[in-house]
Amino acid sequence: MALYELHMPQMGESILEATILKWMIEEGQEVQQDEIILEVATDKVDSEIPSPVAGKVVKIKAKEGDEVPVGQIIAIMETQREFTRTEQDLKLQESKSPSPSIVTGNDEPDSQSPASDPIPEEVIQSPAEEAPAASAKMVDHRGRFFSPLVRTIATAENVSADELRNIEGSGLDGKVTKADILAYIEQRDKITETKPDQPHAGPDLVTVFEKDAAQPSQKEELEEILPMTRVRKTIARHMKVSLDTAAHATSVIEADMTRVVQWRERNKNSFFKKHGVKLTYTPIFIQVLARLLRQFPHLNASVQDDNVILKKYVNIGVATALPDHTLIVPVVKNADQLNLIGLTHQANDLIMRARTNDLKADEIQNGTFTLTNIGTFGNLIGTPIINQPEVAILATGAIVKKPAVIETPEGDTLGIRHKMYLSLSFDHRVIDGYMGGSFLKAIADALENFDEEDL
Numbered sequence: 001m002a003l004y005e006l007h008m009p010q011m012g013e014s015i016l017e018a019t020i021l022k023w024m025i026e027e028g029q030e031v032q033q034d035e036i037i038l039e040v041a042t043d044k045v046d047s048e049i050p051s052p053v054a055g056k057v058v059k060i061k062a063k064e065g066d067e068v069p070v071g072q073i074i075a076i077m078e079t080q081r082e083f084t085r086t087e088q089d090l091k092l093q094e095s096k097s098p099s100p101s102i103v104t105g106n107d108e109p110d111s112q113s114p115a116s117d118p119i120p121e122e123v124i125q126s127p128a129e130e131a132p133a134a135s136a137k138m139v140d141h142r143g144r145f146f147s148p149l150v151r152t153i154a155t156a157e158n159v160s161a162d163e164l165r166n167i168e169g170s171g172l173d174g175k176v177t178k179a180d181i182l183a184y185i186e187q188r189d190k191i192t193e194t195k196p197d198q199p200h201a202g203p204d205l206v207t208v209f210e211k212d213a214a215q216p217s218q219k220e221e222l223e224e225i226l227p228m229t230r231v232r233k234t235i236a237r238h239m240k241v242s243l244d245t246a247a248h249a250t251s252v253i254e255a256d257m258t259r260v261v262q263w264r265e266r267n268k269n270s271f272f273k274k275h276g277v278k279l280t281y282t283p284i285f286i287q288v289l290a291r292l293l294r295q296f297p298h299l300n301a302s303v304q305d306d307n308v309i310l311k312k313y314v315n316i317g318v319a320t321a322l323p324d325h326t327l328i329v330p331v332v333k334n335a336d337q338l339n340l341i342g343l344t345h346q347a348n349d350l351i352m353r354a355r356t357n358d359l360k361a362d363e364i365q366n367g368t369f370t371l372t373n374i375g376t377f378g379n380l381i382g383t384p385i386i387n388q389p390e391v392a393i394l395a396t397g398a399i400v401k402k403p404a405v406i407e408t409p410e411g412d413t414l415g416i417r418h419k420m421y422l423s424l425s426f427d428h429r430v431i432d433g434y435m436g437g438s439f440l441k442a443i444a445d446a447l448e449n450f451d452e453e454d455l
Helices: 085-094 148-156 161-165 178-193 218-222 230-245 258-275 282-295 340-355 433-448
Strands: 002-007 017-023 036-041 045-050 055-060 067-069 073-079 248-256 301-304 307-310 316-318 369-373 392-396 400-408 411-427
Touching: 148 161, 148 178, 248 433, 258 340, 258 411, 258 433, 282 316, 282 340, 282 369, 282 392, 282 433, 316 340, 392 433, 411 433
Parallel strands: 316 369, 369 392
Antiparallel strands: 002 073, 017 036, 017 067, 036 045, 055 073, 248 411, 301 307, 392 411, 400 411
């Protein structure tokens, strides 16, 4: 017998530490290789970590809630054979969870939501004496898939399959997320602990502070205290760090989108029939940005101490809003090497999987520039906060019809045009007004002079 050291795995290139959310094992327990043994969280994702080896858990060296640096030992296991440190590192890399569940920018108003693979017609059986939900099947009678993480939580908290299938999910098509089941468990426990003669909150109301039933204060009646979720605290910290780090400046320009709008209207149906994916404005924006970032390398950079690091690759993040009102930025890697068809497939796939908690950790890493579509919410102009460690972010506003002066060889005339505001926030430590303004003008010119021959 030999001892195996389990280290906190590397969850992404820029991730230095992770928080242990839940151990699925205990000391003395025998585990199989690839069995899920703990759940960890980084700033962007929650991940289930499988065991790299089979063996017995001898010692758990980190508690739930601990923030653990990458590479630190978190558990000791007893195995049948001895592993060298190199073998342990390789095992750890191989064991990294392929499908972390997303916990944290904008929806494309008409972005594609293609049908997923056919779901087996399997129904969760729920007699009164049934076992906990993890033993139930992965799909219920409504076709909702229950992830391994949700089923593991259900088992640990004695949530039956009947209870599980009656939880209203906030995910795509009613999918039950981790937040949904934890909220259900919390509310169930509150109701259970409430005495029969005590009034308690209904199933849709969670009271987060104690009230004096006899003499409630006016303030308590008029206010509700909602503690920030871990995700919201992470986003808040990230935004504050960006404001404290970068010298934010924002420039705005209005672009005539008429050519783009008309081309898309003419081609969106045939594009979908031919390529099986819905054509939105997002991949068009990405394509324009990818080409121009090669011409403006300082916009495709980061700052480290007193050095500017110019990136030789173009990875564009697409801010995506999630159903729980949090944000995540999946990254289209090497966007300058893809044509419009490839960009459409990749962007739509990333956005769809972001909304269904199916992104991998490396799909939200290593962005060099971020695009956020505030026009989704009908907004015209915004001042977006730079996504660190990048140096710029572009916000696209709503496309609206406006009367405009049209210059022609025969003279000026009035007409109805499709207009959109573009807002570029940039780090003034690296990019001055001339460079930032020139880049923004180049984006507007590319959109106004849109030519399908360049696709």
